[in-house]
Amino acid sequence: MGYDVNFLWPELLALLLVPIVFAAWYIRATRKTTDTLQRYPGLTASLPTASKDRAFLRHLSPALFIAALTLLILAFARPVATVMLPTLHNTIILALDVSGSMRADDVQPNRLDAAKAAVKEFVELQPDSTRIGIVSFATAASVVQAPSRNHTDILNAVNQLQLQAGTAIGSAILISLNTIFPDLKIDLGTADFEPRAPDKNLRNPAANDPLRVDRSQTIVPPGSYKNAAIVLLSDGEATTGPDPIETSRIAAERGVRIFTVGIGTAEGQVVSYGGWSMKVALNEDALRKIASNTGGEYMYAATGQQLTDVYKSLSARFAYEERETEIGAILVGVAAVCALASALLALLRSHRIF
Structure with a gap:
């Protein structure tokens, strides 16, 4: 090139x-x-x-x-x-959707199992110097593996992921940020509220900020923080938690890039489980917007092999990247x-x- x-x-x-x-x-x-x-x-x-x-x-x-x-x-x-120069990333947070929509088998054997397989290969490709954390999200988001260089612990955490109800993408972004910046002072008790209408004063560091995030810190250009990145995998349909677009702007203010990976099909699929059924479709627009806000990139995977290829591509990108x-x-x-x-x-x- x-x-x-x-x-x-x-x-x-x-x-x-x-x-x-x-x-x-x-x-x-x-x-x-x-x-x-x-x-x-x-x-x-x-x-x-x-x-x-x-x-x-x-x-x-x-x-x-x-x-x-x-x-x-x-x-x-x-x-x-x-x-092409070695990157400075020493922490990568993998945020994985474990909501009921990940039960859909439009990606074989199903979305969640395909995601687990791709993530495991991604982990194995990372150098020993990179810390990897796992955040799972459904109705709520939680850290299932704190950033670690121990690949065995990370893979065990991935294996234990179980399907739950709800999809709180915004919560996943906040939890991932709080894992990267423990002093960010996010009130995690507000991270599971129902979506609310956009507030014109949302980005001001005001005391009545609905997300209760300390925004008094210096705002940096999107994508300028090279020590960490977030890789978020989901079908993009948020059903609970704070607005993911607004929370992505908080990540952008800290310079953290979010690479979003879309899984599933645009036409969707009806998933039945435990007496209930729902149609789950891929919302690419939301995932593109999240990535764009932070200087990251959106990638789509229609099959399990494509998903593995996406994570391989990300692995190479986190090892080396184009820099002026x-x-x-x-x-x-x-x-x-x-x-x-x-x-x-x-x-x-x-x-x-x-």
Whole structure:
């Protein structure tokens, strides 16, 4: 994959005229020397044989010097490139929907079992340095595994997940945030209220905030907090708890990205259990909005294999990600090597650098 390179100080690129002029001067001087030797053949006959056989060394040393000068000028212009670098994530919260809709078998063998299988593979792919926490949500949300590097404990927690009633996506986001930031001061007693109408003052750090979240902390740009991320898997149909769109904005204010994974089909399926039945369908719009608010990404899985592939993709993303970074130091290093090689070749050829 090619990456664009930009310069923070592009005006310094005008200095590239210096190596161009030097190269033109060297070519002209070389041609003048060649013309002189052709005009006086006797001079050529008097040169040592070794000089004729290794004539290319005369040009290699100046070429390396010109290359070093060019690289230094490019480095002075402060080049910035988008490259793949190791991420800083050391905590990943997996929020899993265990509501009754996850009983649907439009994803084989059913949504919950497919999710468990995908999550287990995701956990196994994570490096030992990454802490993984598990949050399950139905009518309420709870931490079933605190962030840990022990894969055995994490997998055991996943195996023990059981279906329950209700879908509180907003509660899951708040609980996940509180797991990442224990000092966030979320009143968890308010995280299971019925959805309420949007309040125009909801995002103000007022005392009557319906979510009772301490919003006096400094607000940062969405997606700017790289030490942790939330991966939320659901069919997107919230039936209880606080508004998930509003709670996603709280995550955005803390810079935490939420990657949402949609499971199921848009046309839905009728699920029957214990004498009751309901139609469960995928609400992609809500999941897209949650991810968009936080600088994350929405991904869809229509089959168990697609779900596994989604988590594999996330695993790779959490290991490396595209980031803008200055690469001037690399150019300086290469320029130093070129300059040193140029000087050594000059010493070997004529026992002097100039």
